Amino acid sequence: MGEHVIKLPDVGEGVAEAELVEWHVKIGDLVREDTLLAAVMTDKATVEIPSPVDGEIIWLGAEIGDVVAVGSPLIRLKVEGGADKAEDAADTAAKPEEKQPEPVSVDASKAEKPVEKAASAPAKPAASAPPAKAAAPSPARPMTSGAPRAEGERTIASPAVRLRAREAGLDLRQISGTGPAGRISHEDIDAFIARGLQAAPVGTKGLTQNTAVEDIKIVGLRRKIAEKMSVSKSRIPHITYVEEIDVTALEDLRAALNKAKRPDQPKLSLLPFLMRAMVKAIADQPNVNAIFDDEAGIVHQYGGVHIGIAAQTPGGLMVPVVRHAEARDIWDCGAEVNRLADAAKTGTATREELSGSTITITSLGAMGGVATTPVINHPEVAIVGVNKIMVRPMWDGTQFLPRKMMNLSSSFDHRVVDGWDAAVFIQRIKTLLETPAMIFIES
Incomplete structure (x- = not known):
């Protein structure tokens, strides 16, 4: 071997x-x-x-x-x-x-360092060593004491007993074991539960306290997200601007286009319209389509509009990128958003598809809330947040009418984007979305 x-x-x-x-x-x-x-x-x-x-x-x-x-x-x-x-x-x-080993790095x-086995066999004593004196057996713990073990003291129980305790929401440190060395058995759990039911006050109907604490290590994609968010919030002074938008006409147009679309065309969501509106607004204010290298003190302002679409996946938040949105029409934007969203959710998105954005859209869809405070995708300088659409009564000067309203909650890097410029940018998007025919007019 x-x-x-x-x-x-x-x-x-x-x-x-x-x-x-x-x-x-x-x-x-x-x-x-x-x-x-x-x-x-x-x-x-x-x-x-x-x-x-x-x-x-x-x-x-x-x-x-x-x-x-x-x-x-x-x-x-x-x-x-x-x-x-x-x-x-x-x-x-x-x-x-x-004789002395060389020092090694941490x-x-x-x-x-090897991962220890859950239950390792005791090491055999050396041949020259005298036989070890038998240790006195530990006294069995009384069943009725229920005294909690000291912090850090290891409980002794089989995997099946531990699984049962975890499923029942029981802390094994609170259960006294009657087996050798205080080993906890299924009978000890039964006795503990029975004592709890007897001691429960009238009216609780068997409800018990759940004192379990589960330690979850932050690893993988979740660690990357945590690191990214920490960098964004610690290095970027955010300013968030919220504006409400009447999307009644936009929703009517979207429904009409989806009804008349060809079989090879994607079903349009709100995002392709927002992307095209952003492209037009960026043409007037290119300073928001940029990356800020704060260490070098340089703002890299891009001509191409590469829009990151924050997408929730089973593993966590990912941001696939629709490249050159300025060269795509409504249908092409919709098809690329759908393709990238599927790739992110199935874990097949490539490194190139998950990097290189110059501005980001974040949306929680129907759960978008009334307003949010989006975190900028570092090192970008702007992020546009979509909130849910709600029907609200709006005054038209003579009467209240039901209108489909939606808030845009957008954040900007206040080091390079002034509050006035942020407001002008969102107001331009508002005008385009409220008059959606303007999105299709090429200037």
């Missing part, structure tokens, strides 16, 4: 490290060649790592959320045949003649 070491491969694009976001195996698993072992993430691209050989997993070199350098050992497998040559070389290099030591 031998060992085979799998190192984090070069995932391309000059990336020097990647974050471990998922293990598909655990120690002791038998795997075959091409079995998926793990998934790592770099920026917004997820890469799956298959096994190159058949073998048994004997060591995992990182935990979920760890950042691992390219080339670092990630997995060790027990394989048929001799030891892996790369592993032999690594072992030789790792054993210098000096990242390297972290990458070499």
